[in-house]
Amino acid sequence: MRVTELEGSTDAFNVAGRGEMSLSILIETMRREGxxxxxxxxxxLYQMIDGKKCEPIERLVCDVPQDYVGAVIEKLGSRKGDLAEMTPIGSRMKLEFLIPARGLFGYRNEFLTDTKGEGIMASVFDSYAPYKGELARRNTGSLVASETGTSITYGLFNAQERGVLFIGAGVDVYEGMVVGQSPKQEDITVNVCKKKQLTNMRASGSDDALRLVPPKQMSLEQCLEFLADDELLEVTPKNLxxxxxxxxxxxxxxATHGNKKVLQ
Structure with missing residues (x-):
């Protein structure tokens, strides 16, 4: 683990470690210490080798039931993984891939889901190789809170129609906080603090009649996997x-329009 200060900042650091697991352990330890x-x-971490941009390649070994081999190969192929070896072992299959380290970000939980919890995977650094091109981190967007306040059942009921929520009623939120996941790639702004309006024609109905889908609970590792390039994970002793x-x-x-102009 290597920690260095960011230039021009007194309260920000670069932390370099061996994969998501080592970073997760450090984050959880600091969180428990308050x-x-x-x-x-x-x-x-990229390197320039002979004038070419190169990236770290991992040698990934997967031990999976034969019924799930196709799903694993398809998912790793979309993450720039190259199948190097395939060996049958009884009713299971040993798969060996060479895959960019960034291609493994967020894959472990997906792997366990695809193999119904029966798969085993492990990786080790292999070498640096020429950069393999862009790799999509996430094909979904975020539900972003539009105002600061406390989440209300009525506001959450309307928001859950736009995607999967991460919070329930009675949670303190602030503008710009991600409160859920959108099925589309674009971010959607939602008002989870919105109250039902009273009118002279009718009384406000009870929120008890509104049924909310239980919010999705995410672990530290899942939060790190979910992060988009324009997002941060806020870690406190009690909350993520x-x-x-x-x-x-x-x-x-x-800022988004400015970045698009720069790219053009």
């Missing part, structure tokens, strides 16, 4: 919250 901090999405780096919606939109 620290509060924010974490950016994990990224790999995902937030946008830029909290204000208008400022986020300006």
């Amino acid at each position: 620290y509060e901090f924010q974490v950016s999405p994990p990224r790999v 919250r995902i937030r946008k780096t830029i909290l204000n919606k208008e400022l986020r939109m300006k």
Whole structure:
């Protein structure tokens, strides 16, 4: 584990470790010791070799039941993994891949889901190889809170129609906080603090009649896997919250448009 200060900052550090697991252990240890901090999405360390941008390659070994081999090969192929060897062992199959380290970010839980918990995987650093191109981290967006307040059943009921929620009623939220996952790639702004309006024509009905889907509970590792490039994980002794780096919606939109112009 290597820790270095960021240039021009007195309260930000670069932490380099061996994979997501070592970083998760450090984060959880600091959390239990009472620290509060924010974490950016994990990224790999590139090197320039003979004038070419190179990235770390992992040798990944998977031991899976034969029924799930197709799903594993398909998922790792989409993550730039190359199948190097396939060996049958009884009713199971041993698969060996060479895959960019960044291709393994967020894959462990997906692997366990695809193999119904029966798969085993382990990886070790193999070498540096030429950069293999862009790799999509996530094909879903975020549900982002539009205002600061306390989540209300009525607001959550409307928001859950837009995606999967991470919070229930009675939770303190702030503008720019990620409160759920959108099935689309675009982020969606939702008002989970919205109350049912009273009118002279009718009384406000009881929120008890509104049924909420239980929120999705995410572990530390799942939160790190979920992070998009413009998001941070806020870690406190009691809570894990995902937030946008830029909290204000208008400022986020300006920054996004500015980045698009630079790319053009």
